[in-house]
Amino acid sequence: MSFLSEFSRTEVGPKQAQLFNIWVRQHTLELFAELRANEPNFAVTAKGPIVVTRFRDVQEVLSRPTVFTVRGYAPKMDPSVGPYMLARDDTVLNQRDKSVMWTMLRREDLPNVRKMVADLADKAITAGLSQGRLEVVSNVSRKVILQMTGAYSGFPGPDIETMMRWSRATQNDMFHNFPQNDETVHQASVQAGAEMRAYLQELIPQRRAELEKNPELDDTLSRLLKTKFPDIVGFNEERIISNVMGLLVGAGETSSAAIVQSLDVLLDRPNEFNLAKQAAQDGNDELLSNIVWEALRFKPQAPFVVRICAEPYTIAAGSTRAVTVQPGMVVLASIASAMHDENELVHPNEFCTDRPDYHYMHLGYGHHRCLGDHISKVQVPEIMKRLLLRKGLRRSPDDLGRLDFKGGSFPEAFYVDMDS
Template sequence: MGAVGQATTGGLLDRYDETLARDPMAAFGLVREWMRTDWRALFAELRERRPVFVTPAFTVVTRFADVTEVLSRESVFSVRAFGPRLDAALGGPFMLGRDATPTNWRDKGLMQVMLDQRDTARVRELAGRVADEALDAAWPAGRVEAVHDVFRRVALRVCADYFGFPGPDPQTLSRWTRAVVTDGFANYAGDPEIQAASVRAGSEMTAYLRDRLAERRAALRAGRDLPDDVFTRLARTDLPAGLGMDDERIVINMAGLPLGFVESAPGAMTEALDQLFLRPQVLARAVEAAAEPDPAHFDRHVWEALRFNPFFKLLPRVCERDHVLAAGTPRSTVIPAGTFVLPAPASAMFDPDVVPEPDEFRLDRPDHHRLFFGYGHHACLGAHLAGGVVCEVLRRVLRRPGVHPLPPPDGGVVRSGGIFPDRFVLGLGSAGKAG
């Protein structure tokens, strides 16, 4: 997916139109397949020929201005596509499933306080340390399966040590997050088994958190010292009863932390590293930058690599009332209420009207061209922490001499469900040693 050199082939839309006339289901299948395997070519053609791509099943929005318009009109374009799934898993409302509501406003405010921006350096350091431990352990073997043994391991340790949510064990926490995120964001067909697995995982997770909250409260009453993690901060916080910030809100917001992080951070690390490996000259410069004491220059390589394959390519929304999108432009389109709308950050970040020379790998792009962490009302609450973690882990990986992708059959990123990276074996040390 998103391989370097992937070119606009032209004609994808012609094939779509012909197929739609003959067999609408097959046309839908084609678009879904291209989204998975050929998304850059598809989006390039859509931006050019049909920037607001209306199909009988959904509408894809591809230009930067229109993607940000959708994502910043939360009362028109709601998260009802996945909100009820998250609610069902967690047994109550979670901010990402609620638009422009008192719940979203209040919970977001509280969690922004708890996820203190001043923690960024400490969390980055923690991530770097865990990555180094994992790489040291793998070094004698000359290879490492990076997704689970480095990237997820780091994410789960950040959950344990910084959020204060280790789970009964990392494997169980990992299983819970995968089940809930799969249903929320990858179960477009509404498979009831995937939904049931998510509800089971969510109720195990919230039951676990209720018990841990009671323990933390008891420890605080007994005057015992607790680590300064997000969970302890929440357990210590006494808000006026009338605000409705009861223990169940703490449990649900705590559950939301690994849901936001454990799939997306390893996903971003994998895709960015894969993109760097595809560009040997860029990789060589990234390796040099990884050695610099100040990581700022190195980080730019990661963000630009991720632009070429962002983990979240589409953010699902439901249009709640008729809306004229891109009003006053030639692409102005009425989106009728009830439409399933897919704004595509992955396409917006290649829109030449906003992003100059989008097909070039450039390190001088401004932050506001990056839509990895969403935009507008639901923009990511953990972006400051996640950004540091993603970049630092890759920095530690690229500081190791001779890290390289393996050739087939062992090499390449293996994704489960076409979305979640689950295997990416790297050689460590000289190419001859690994494999």
């Protein structure tokens, strides 16, 4: 039975919303294909949310930050990391903090980022490999991303296990605790934020003292501390703490998911897997990057991003799919669906390695595109490369080789075998 048929036969109200959530989790691409064809801007209930599925309509929503706002994130983010740019739209805080942080995350760093990631990944794979078997999530994808984030940001944390807990707790609440708003999940994020803040409040004076002795220290926190911001700018130590915390929040689980989910797709596609292995062996980083992001298109990290409507607005005005959204309504802009829209992409159901970069929305779109997108474009394919360079890389047998979310929002376990 199709989703819309089953939906129409389901009792109006919470049961329909529950059915939608089940289909999102279990039949993601099939659901969105049906909605794009029949109900492109689909109302789950009369009061929303509105699910936007077409490429152009998703772009429209994400290009209008004062109409479709991120204010829904603030109640989760502010108690944890403090007022943060990601939960603000066209505001001074958003524009100032984003501008400052962009100057700190320099594109000139990318060759060093690639080398650092490669070294960390090689060590992590070797350390995690036991009798030819490797659990990728805990040993590689999470670990390397957070080691890299700690080193590059100058915020290494007390240990990798604590960094993993901080990352997971904050991302789970800020990006996945909707609409249930589980208070236990929220409090774990608040606690993680309090611990991060206390850690940085001790670290910053130590780093200032280190910079007095060695001004050449170079990481994001050191760059921020070496920069003299006039009082009128308003970028004080509190803003430094919040933004450095935000680097950890944004980097961890989404990047880990990108690595293991793209690998999961490739292991089901022998031709593309062999092409990726050859690209890794040839040092063809551009082709390998194209393969990784294309693989992720078939199993993206998130089905949609959440926005709150601030004023009456008609999406796709003048078309047969036009829908008017009222203030306060939730809009789910489906980046997963947009990346499969047959009205925009050529052969959307085929694996293509030459798609234009603007057809990918893994790193967001518009005003709130990922702050460190240029770093993600290097580190995710590079970690994949280090795995592909291992001889005999293959999925472990039986259930071990299946990507396991353990009932949660993030990949938790994924085993592969290799010869060395």
